[in-house]
Amino acid sequence: GCNSSATDESSKKDGVVEAATSTNEVEVIAPHKDLNQEPIPVKIERIGENEVNVEMTSQITDIEISPDYNYKAWTFNGEAPGPVVVVKEGDMINFTLKNMDPAIPHSMDFHAVHAAPSKGFANVEPDETGTFRYPANKPGVFMYHCGTAPVLSHIANGMHGTIIVMPKDGYPNDAEIDREFVLIQNEWYKYNDINDFMNGEPSQVVFSAKALKEGDRNTNGDTFSLKNEPLLAKVGDRIRIYVNNVGPNEVSSFHVVGTVFDDVYIDGNPYNHMQGLQTVMLPASGGAVVEFTVTEVGNYPIVTHQFNHAQKGAVAMLKVTED
Amino acid sequence: GCNSSATDESSKKDGVVEAATSTNEVEVIAPHKDLNQEPIPVKIERIGENEVNVEMTSQITDIEISPDYNYKAWTFNGEAPGPVVVVKEGDMINFTLKNMDPAIPHSMDFHAVHAAPSKGFANVEPDETGTFRYPANKPGVFMYHCGTAPVLSHIANGMHGTIIVMPKDGYPNDAEIDREFVLIQNEWYKYNDINDFMNGEPSQVVFSAKALKEGDRNTNGDTFSLKNEPLLAKVGDRIRIYVNNVGPNEVSSFHVVGTVFDDVYIDGNPYNHMQGLQTVMLPASGGAVVEFTVTEVGNYPIVTHQFNHAQKGAVAMLKVTED
Amino acid sequence: GCNSSATDESSKKDGVVEAATSTNEVEVIAPHKDLNQEPIPVKIERIGENEVNVEMTSQITDIEISPDYNYKAWTFNGEAPGPVVVVKEGDMINFTLKNMDPAIPHSMDFHAVHAAPSKGFANVEPDETGTFRYPANKPGVFMYHCGTAPVLSHIANGMHGTIIVMPKDGYPNDAEIDREFVLIQNEWYKYNDINDFMNGEPSQVVFSAKALKEGDRNTNGDTFSLKNEPLLAKVGDRIRIYVNNVGPNEVSSFHVVGTVFDDVYIDGNPYNHMQGLQTVMLPASGGAVVEFTVTEVGNYPIVTHQFNHAQKGAVAMLKVTED
Ligand SMILES: [Cu+2]
Ligand SMILES: [Cu+2]
Ligand SMILES: [Cu+2]
Ligand SMILES: [Cu+2]
Ligand SMILES: [Cu+2]
Ligand SMILES: [Cu+2]
Ligand code: NA
Ligand code: NA
Ligand code: NA
Ligand code: NA
Ligand code: NA
Ligand code: NA
Ligand SMILES: [Zn+2]
Ligand SMILES: [Zn+2]
Ligand SMILES: [Zn+2]
Ligand SMILES: [Zn+2]
Ligand SMILES: [Zn+2]
Ligand SMILES: [Zn+2]
Ligand SMILES: [Zn+2]
Ligand SMILES: [Zn+2]
Ligand SMILES: [Zn+2]
Structure with missing residues (x-):
């Protein structure tokens, strides 16, 4: 594209604050403006041989992408990408998403699980908490991401990460x-x-x-x-x-x-x-x-x-x- | 690229008619201008254990790509992509292409077959009919497309589709x-x-x-x-x-x-x-x-x-x- | 991107000489300006059952990319891509790089070998010669390229090629x-x-x-x-x-x-x-x-x-x- 921002350091140095005043740039939406939520660690707790609780947040947190350039990211747990989640093949996941974003609904789409997206990956409204339950029955290295529309914006703004489902018999080596x-x-x-x-x-x-x-x-x-x-x-x-x-x-x-x-x-x-x-x-x-x-x-x-x-x-x- | 047409709905709303009057857009070539040929169904007829007749057209037909935006497509059989063609591994295909385009030669390149392209995928002139014969001896899901130069234009304008060659012993499941x-x-x-x-x-x-x-x-x-x-x-x-x-x-x-x-x-x-x-x-x-x-x-x-x-x-x- | 040079033949016809005077184009760096080094053939010599000497140059040589458009390429041996190098699985490679470029260091990164890049793929200064030794213990079709920073520029300017490591038991067919x-x-x-x-x-x-x-x-x-x-x-x-x-x-x-x-x-x-x-x-x-x-x-x-x-x-x- 015509986007030359990668090399145009001057337009970047001051990050999103300057960006918000530039005619070329999209403003941070008002409720996010002075928000920089402290990262909340993911909680992963095994509660049975084949059952695990996973608790995550969606939150608005500044991410330093290049030196001194902060991006007011939409994140899982204040990281972008979010924290890695590790479970075992055959686990049932009890998943909790606490949406700390005051303005926008978010959701979770784990590529590792079987679920009807319209239910299992449903929106959690601002300041609400959603709970979901689904099986991870295929081993592998899977993406997760927010699935709220427009999905492109939620992923591109930072809501992505990796869930690893360890094979029940391990890897050969x-x-x-x-x-x-x-x-x-x-x-x-x-x-x-x-x-x-x-x-x-x-x-x-x-x-x-x-x-x-x-x-x-x-x-x-x-x-x-x-x-x-x-x-x-x-x-x-x-x-x-x-x-x-x-x-x-x-x-x-x-x-x-x-x-x-x-x-x-x-x-x-x-x-x-x-x-x-x-x-x-x-x-x-x-x-x-x-x-x-x-x-x-x-x-x-x-x-x-x-x-x-x-x-x-x-x-x-x-x-x-x-x- | 600098193309912002995907989001620039105003330049699209009226489709190719408006497009043809816009300085930014390429005009529809004259012989296609008022042409919108009714889709002619593909004919697929098995004539032997391992032999099948396939008859298709190349024709100029409006395709509604997004709501109320029509593209005067170069098509196979008035569809874009064209109709799916299904044969069996080991079939000989007797292929007929009726070129209904009054202005431009077209042709057929089936990825599923073995043929010298300079002969088996040769041009059929406007208002003419070509016949070809080639074997489909590999199972799979293959692209077909017009192979007339510039191939990029013929594909991008709509002349593409899928030919499936069913494996002789089926798929495992x-x-x-x-x-x-x-x-x-x-x-x-x-x-x-x-x-x-x-x-x-x-x-x-x-x-x-x-x-x-x-x-x-x-x-x-x-x-x-x-x-x-x-x-x-x-x-x-x-x-x-x-x-x-x-x-x-x-x-x-x-x-x-x-x-x-x-x-x-x-x-x-x-x-x-x-x-x-x-x-x-x-x-x-x-x-x-x-x-x-x-x-x-x-x-x-x-x-x-x-x-x-x-x-x-x-x-x-x-x-x-x-x- | 906005680059229309592929179809804009007029800006290309006279190649880098004209290019160097165009405001849109980057000038050839001064020490390369009148340089067009005659291609030096690669030397590949087997010196043992499992040992081979390979000698290559880095040099500045005009490459005719499209009719009458020359690119003053950064090359291996005056070709872009460079000459193919063929060895056998299990070979030790004694590699010599003679840098004939008067201005810029170059290096060699063979994807086929095991080596610490900071040593095995180290820079060879202008007008110097470097020698390296590493094993090619995996069969395959591998890229090689200059690994000098910025690597993107060294590859894009022409410093790339292929090394084939023939499998010790051959291919099945x-x-x-x-x-x-x-x-x-x-x-x-x-x-x-x-x-x-x-x-x-x-x-x-x-x-x-x-x-x-x-x-x-x-x-x-x-x-x-x-x-x-x-x-x-x-x-x-x-x-x-x-x-x-x-x-x-x-x-x-x-x-x-x-x-x-x-x-x-x-x-x-x-x-x-x-x-x-x-x-x-x-x-x-x-x-x-x-x-x-x-x-x-x-x-x-x-x-x-x-x-x-x-x-x-x-x-x-x-x-x-x-x-
Ligand atoms: Cu979200
Ligand atoms: Cu996804
Ligand atoms: Cu065509
Ligand atoms: Cu093709
Ligand atoms: Cu180099
Ligand atoms: Cu590389
Ligand atoms: Na890319
Ligand atoms: Na791209
Ligand atoms: Na793409
Ligand atoms: Na692209
Ligand atoms: Na591409
Ligand atoms: Na690109
Ligand atoms: Zn790209
Ligand atoms: Zn499944
Ligand atoms: Zn989201
Ligand atoms: Zn793209
Ligand atoms: Zn074959
Ligand atoms: Zn065509
Ligand atoms: Zn591209
Ligand atoms: Zn290895
Ligand atoms: Zn280089």
Whole structure:
């Protein structure tokens, strides 16, 4: 598109405040104007062999997308992408969504579950709480997102994330994995500008790392966090990445420089096994489990090989040190 | 691109008539100006165990793409996409193309067959009839389209569709399928504007349903038909969709909200089996057979998860009712 | 994007010389201005059962992209894409890069090898020579490219190519193959214009053929060579294409008109076997081995079925003659 905002730093430096006064930009809607809700952590609690409670919020929270540029994002739990949710194949999910947005209804569409969207993914009104129950009976790396119309705006404004359904018999190489990461790719556009969402080029394309367990890295989708502070591994490690491309619009050509994927499972389903891939093609919303080995000390960039998107931010660094 | 026609309803409301008087738009070529040829049904007749006659027309017919916006399409049989053609693996096809276009040659390129394109897919001149013969010896869900230069214009103006070659031993789950649909994704651009075809963003991205048998839904590629009048199923149904992305330019991330595909066959070939996909990646011209189960009563949107394209129209509704 | 250069022949006719004087265009950097370095052939020498020396140059060489339009490309060995490199699974590669560019460092990132990019793919300064050593232990069709920042510019300006690692046990149908070709798809943008690389539509999308052995066709990525002088085969041939989409930005929907791929190996790994594909989806940097049969005498166009890109040049002709 004609959108040159990716390189037009001057129009960005002051973020949404300046944006709101620019004739070219969409204003933040009034009830969101001075809102920056503190992130509320996701609650995931196993209450039975095959049953888990998941509680999330929808909330309005500033996300620093590039240095000093904040986007007043529509989020799950104050993160964009939202926190990773991990359950087991065969789990029943009791899901609670607390909508803290004072102005707009939100909802949850987990790609991992079976539900009639008109009911299971129904809107939760502002300041209300909705509860839902559905089974996660397929293993894999699935997108979740707000499903409220216009869905494009809710996803593009930040309401996306990843739910992993661990296969009940695991993955074939579980015993050999030394280290694992969750990486999500998403795009950012001009603030809440549905015309740019529909017809523009992304302003930023970014990766985020999400914490599988306490103490893991947990970042937002931004251009700098995973460059300034790399992901860490040891030489000789076999590494697994749960990767998910949440869009909203673009496909991804996911690649790790300096290695070849030994094993890839498309959408994270163990049945969909490929070997020796240089790059995995991720449709919009698609996921994968990729496994590879880092054989030398040094820095390994992780990119989408659609290099216009790498140039706009979609590079994460993996730093490999001595054992 | 800079094309904002998707949201610029004023320039569209009166359709091609107004379009032809707008400085921004390409005029309808003179011999097509007052032409709106009545759709001629496709004729498919089995004449032997492994031989089938297929007769189609190329014709100029108005297609209502969005409410009250007509596109003077170049079509097969007055539909865009054209009618679905179904044959069996191993069939010899005797194909007849009657070109009713008074001005432009057209042709047929079936992706399902083996033929030297310079002969088997040769031009049929205006007001002439061509006959061709070629084998369909691979099972699958294949694109067909006009192959006359510039091919981009012939496809983008509407000359595309799907030919299904049923596998001689069927698909593994044939006995379990309760309901099946043919869905096609295509893009529309500014009227016959090769610069927009080449460099623009699509004005509309749409789905159509095509009739596998008499009485089935049969729609054109538009933004409203499959929303206003949903596809129908019963709770618990195992559903199969033969899906094809005919482009001309974009790939598709085909997804059904509220379910996970139990089984997917890439390009509809039973050998190319995947399981548990949330989304299937369709290249331009690519097809698939996808099978899934609807476990609850309600409405299930079918989308491309490239949500800019869903926002431009690529949403079909599947309504699931009590048994 | 707003880039209409693909159809705006007048702004192209005189190529980079005129381009350099146009306000719309980026100037050739001063040390490249009168440089047009004679292509230096790649040197590939087997020095052991599992060891091979590969010597390449980085150099500045004019590439004729469309008739009479020269692009002062950043190249490997004066070709764009660079020469195909063929090794065997299990080979150790001793790689030498001689940087003949007087102004800019360059480097080599082979997707086929295991190496820490910060060392194995390190910059070679202007007029210097670098040596590297790494194993190619996965079979397949891999991209290579310059990895110097900004990588997008180095790839988009021409520094890309294909390395094939032949599987140690061959491909399943080696004995049946009558003819094989290496085809690469790449995009060209406005000269060295990183904003166009990031946000524009490609000016040209092209195929090139690369010589597997002496006497084979070897062309640059241009709009005309493989149309004016087709690739050649005999009727009944089973043909294999090693195909690679080097981007930098776009995915490819690789298709041969008039046939169906009998067998496809994603990224060229024999494990990743698909059958009966009409079109193979190639991510940016992705490769494949595709095999098919030409059953009739005539001309078979080879395209990306993203037809905006075919219209911009991505068509190669395969001419099939009597036995
Ligand atoms: Cu929302
Ligand atoms: Cu690379
Ligand atoms: Cu036609
Ligand atoms: Cu085609
Ligand atoms: Cu979704
Ligand atoms: Cu370079
Ligand atoms: Na785009
Ligand atoms: Na585009
Ligand atoms: Na798209
Ligand atoms: Na683009
Ligand atoms: Na892209
Ligand atoms: Na494209
Ligand atoms: Zn939402
Ligand atoms: Zn893009
Ligand atoms: Zn490896
Ligand atoms: Zn046509
Ligand atoms: Zn687009
Ligand atoms: Zn299911
Ligand atoms: Zn370079
Ligand atoms: Zn494009
Ligand atoms: Zn064949």
